[in-house]
Amino acid sequence: MSGTPRPTSRPRVAVVFGGRSSEHAISCVSAGSVLAALDPAKYDVVPVGIARDGRWVLESGDPERLRITGPDVLPAVDGDRTTVSLARVEGGTGLVVSDPSAPPRTLGEVDVVFPVLHGAWGEDGTVQGMLEMAGVRYVGAGVLASAVSMDKAFMKVVLADAGLPLQPSVVVTTRSWAADPDDVRRRTEGLGWPVFVKPARGGSSFGISKVHDVAGLADALATAFEHDPKVLVEASAEGAREVECGVLQALDGTPETSVVAELRITGDHEFYDFEAKYLPEESTELDVPADLPAEVSGRIRALAARAFDAVGAEGLARVDFFVLPDGSVVLNEINTMPGFTPLSMYPRMWAATGVDYPALVDRLVQLALARDTGLR
Template identity: 75%
Template structure:
């Protein structure tokens, strides 16, 4: 094939070492099924739970959730794959026992569908920057800030965006002086939420109704992250989300907002309510909001996107408190990305269907220069 006319090669990277490994696999299955194979040469790369990079099968059917005890994962026994930086490009090289290494050719863009630490937090973005490879989504700093909920709040508040009161507890503080940590939590009032500072998919999160429940909640969060966010609860709030997507000329655009409503069996939007089909969660797309409130949420979404320096895409999550007071809950630089996830559904309702969304993100990455962003 004439190299100047070949299809761009897209490496879809998924799995990873975080607790969101399975969710990343599900996301990848959807993207792999949607990428236009006439327009792109696609290489599926799985990162096993122990960190090994392998050439995956790319079969979307293998990457589905079949139940709470049947979560997909990367097959770490497959052939190893690595990025091999060269003078003017970066290639993919596959190695197998007893076989000589074989090159798959130059990679043009990486689509990192990793959720949580060691992926969504700037780590793989830094690796790709070092390798000189274009990639989809936010850069190193924006990814790291958005992943760390404590620092995200600092940045958003400094930009004048409304956030809920909170305090941060790390493992060292909790071990040395737990009573001081409890007192800081008491100041926020109850109920409150305790969550891993750099977690996602609602893993490790607890709703704490009074002080007697605090220690167990902190212990659970510390199982996922040595840094814990303790945050005031948004009582009687509506949960609203809004998607941000850059246009091909770099302008951030917003989707229609959507609302999450879950059954009384769940006190908050936990893992089961998010991902298990038998659970009762309703997604209103678009949300039933007054026009002025919709515009406010869209404006705040763009401000949050720009405050942390996002690129490509983001989902901004809000609480709408009684009296229509809006606060930013968090920003996700690589939101859930299956066709039934909120981000793609909001954009489908805004006129950008799933295959077009995937293509837009790849095109944005392809036109971006490597080097400092």
């Protein structure tokens, strides 16, 4: 961590959200919660939206505008608002507003960016790389950790090399499926049925299908390919309990872990799909903390910290696990920018560990302010 002096005035925090990925709406909801939690007496907060077409705009800071109000009423960045960009200004890098009816004007230097972005073109190292090039501090993992953790196929390579337990899987691309579908079917059948078919670089359960036999494989791949030309087919952890653990860095860089939480799917949901995650809460039952033996919870927390270090994460991460019927634990995935919606597990786990939502957001900003850009 850096000892670079901090600004004497209120640090300017640009909360960046939206983006081009299929998780645009969830990013908006997460950002609404972050905007509401940042103390205006402590921080000068600037809401910056990325429209679905990639345009950066100066957005509304009203958290209510960024809520999900129904299954078909999802929030989105208003791409018609005033355009904003990062540019060199006196003293560093700042936000410049461009309006066709007036000369460009600067909002001043940006001290830290909070990229509340989920999925491709945001959580995958692309925005992080841009911020590194601009010399701007930001919340969360760096370029490599973000990219590796976003791509589930490469994530598994890195975590397996670190000796972490994982479910068996195969990678399928649009090219390999078109060239030799029989080979894909053979490799998939080698995993045993059922399997999960998921976009390799997706999130929020978009494009995921549970497949019970080879007859359903083609349709599931087609659904996943709508979101990503690279797909992961993974053996289903049948009868497993789904648990999660939050990781949060201390100021000295040490990864600290939250209590372990369990989610249980109810109703007609066969797995933790989009509706179960973000819509009616009665679709999901949450136990925070999870009712697990202390030894199992301790093992999960230790594995979460190992996974965090294995990918080189910074700031925060949520690590998801399966507890199998025989009591063994396997790691499902690591998320370097987990959801911050009101229903999200990450803030719930930290609240149960003693760090409430405003304190969590504040700590992440302080961590970002305390570190240098560039290699570290």
